[in-house]
Amino acid sequence: MFRFLFSFLTSFGIFYYLFSNRIIEIDIQKDDDQDFLKENTGKLINVIREFNRMKNDI
Numbered sequence: 666m667f668r669f670l671f672s673f674l675t676s677f678g679i680f681y682y683l684f685s686n687r688i689i690e691i692d693i694q695k696d697d698d699q700d701f702l703k704e705n706t707g708k709l710i711n712v713i714r715e716f717n718r719m720k721n722d723i
Contacts, residue, residue: 675720676713683709 672717679713679716
C-alpha cells in the first residue's frame with residue numbers, strides 16, 4: 666500500500682513539475698497539435714515508467 670502511494674505521488678510530482686515549469690509546453694487550442702500532444706504524452710509516460718523501473722531496482 667505504501668509503495669503504491671509513494672509511486673503514485675512521485676509520478677504526480679513529476680507531472681506537476683514538468684507542466685508547472687513549462688519544460689513541456691502544451692497548446693491545446695490548436696487542432697494541429699493533437700499529434701504533438703499524443704507524442705509528448707507517450708514520451709512522458711515512458712520517462713515515468715523508466716523512473717519507476719530505476720526506483721524499483723534501488
